[in-house]
Amino acid sequence: MARHVIAPVGELPPGTRKFLEIDGRPIAVFNIKGEYFGLMNRCPHQGAALCEGPLIGLAQSSDPGEIEYTKLGEIIRCPWHGWEFDIRTGQSYCDPRRFRAKAYPTHVEPGAAVVKGPYVAETVTVKVESDYVVVEL
Numbered sequence: 001m002a003r004h005v006i007a008p009v010g011e012l013p014p015g016t017r018k019f020l021e022i023d024g025r026p027i028a029v030f031n032i033k034g035e036y037f038g039l040m041n042r043c044p045h046q047g048a049a050l051c052e053g054p055l056i057g058l059a060q061s062s063d064p065g066e067i068e069y070t071k072l073g074e075i076i077r078c079p080w081h082g083w084e085f086d087i088r089t090g091q092s093y094c095d096p097r098r099f100r101a102k103a104y105p106t107h108v109e110p111g112a113a114v115v116k117g118p119y120v121a122e123t124v125t126v127k128v129e130s131d132y133v134v135v136e137l
């Protein structure tokens with residue numbers, strides 16, 4: 001799994017989202033209360049730009065007339081037909097087994113680790129023997 005550095009933490013404060021394209025895939029990254037989540041910006045219903053919808057909460061009811069809202073700001077509502085998905089997991093609440101928005105692991109790394117990168121050059125052992133330089137491959 002390749003790493004992609006998308007922004008400094010300061011450019012994506014809590015409650016914001018950033019749209020980008022990675023390897024040809026439209027993706028949105030959300031900061032929810034300091035946690036970061038990546039979601040494919042394509043609704044699994046009919047392909048709308050899912051992540052352009054409003055962030056809402058999860059409405060649940062245990063009794064008629066009683067509505068409780070949880071997960072405030074953690075549910076995205078598709079702008080086309082209103083299907084709702086959990087940003088943390090991509091789960092749909094209308095049909096969780098058939099429809100799931102693609103979620104991508106997203107996290108914060110310290111700048112030193114990002115600068116260092118995963119790039120490692122192949123090294124070879126070099127030693128000096130009686131005034132001759134020898135490279136071992």
Ligand code: FES
Pocket residue numbers: 043044045046047048078079080081082083
């Ligand atoms: S395209 Fe998203 S709910 Fe229909």
